[in-house]
Amino acid sequence: MTYPTVIVNGVSVRVDSKGRYNLNDLHAAAVLKGEATEAQRPSKFMRSSQIGRFVDSLTKAQKRASVKVIKGGLESGIWGLELVAIRYAAWLNPDFxxxxxxxxxEAVLSGLSNMNRLNRLDLLIATEAREVSACAKTMNKWGVGGRKALLNHARERIIEQMDPDMVSLMEGKAA
Structure with a gap:
């Protein structure tokens, strides 16, 4: 599943493949607009026993790790599920x-809107595919060896049964 990347205060907040947002990116976004201080880092937030209990409960409820800490490298930082990220934002500043x-x-609603549009398009494609398939079956029945050949064969038998003079009159009219 692909999770939506969000932009807060002009800062892109990264999200991992498990739907955890980078709290360090959120911190940078809050500091940028003066809604947090440098001292309000995610590591300090995570030291709170109340937050620890919240994270444990969320992990049990979600049946997946709600927080992941990565030390060093390009993906370093504290990554938390959406509820942890919102809880961190609340800890920083109510406006933030x-x-x-x-x-x-908004990211979720936009994703739902896109999903709705995609479902409608898939339904349209499936409906038109059935219609084209039905037309193809009809054309196939008509084509070589199909109904057209049967009708032409019946026509030829009728012509064979007709008086030869009558056939030449019909061919003369056709020409």
């Missing part, structure tokens, strides 16, 4: 929490 919540909600 609202902005983050609305941004996440």
């Amino acid at each position: 929490e609202i902005r983050v919540y609305e941004t996440f909600r």
Whole structure:
């Protein structure tokens, strides 16, 4: 599953393949607009026993790790599920929490809108494919060895049974 990347205060907040957002990116976005201090780093947030209990409960409820800490490398930082990210934003600043919540909600709604459009398009494609398939079956029945050949063969038998003078009159009219 692909999770939506969100942009908060002009900062792109990375998301991993498990749907966890980079809290360090959120911190950078909050600091950029003066909604957090340098001291309010995600590591300090994670040291709270209340947050620890919240993360444990969320992990049990979601049946997957709700937080992942990566030390060093390009993906370093603290990664948390959406609820952890919103909880972190609330810990930083109420105004920032609202902005983050609305941004996440908009990303989800946009994703649902795109999914709805995709479902409608898939339905249209399937409907038209059935119609084309039905037309192809009809054309196949008509074509070589099909109904056209049967009708032409019946025509030839009728002509064979007709008086030869009558056939030459019909051919003369056709010409």
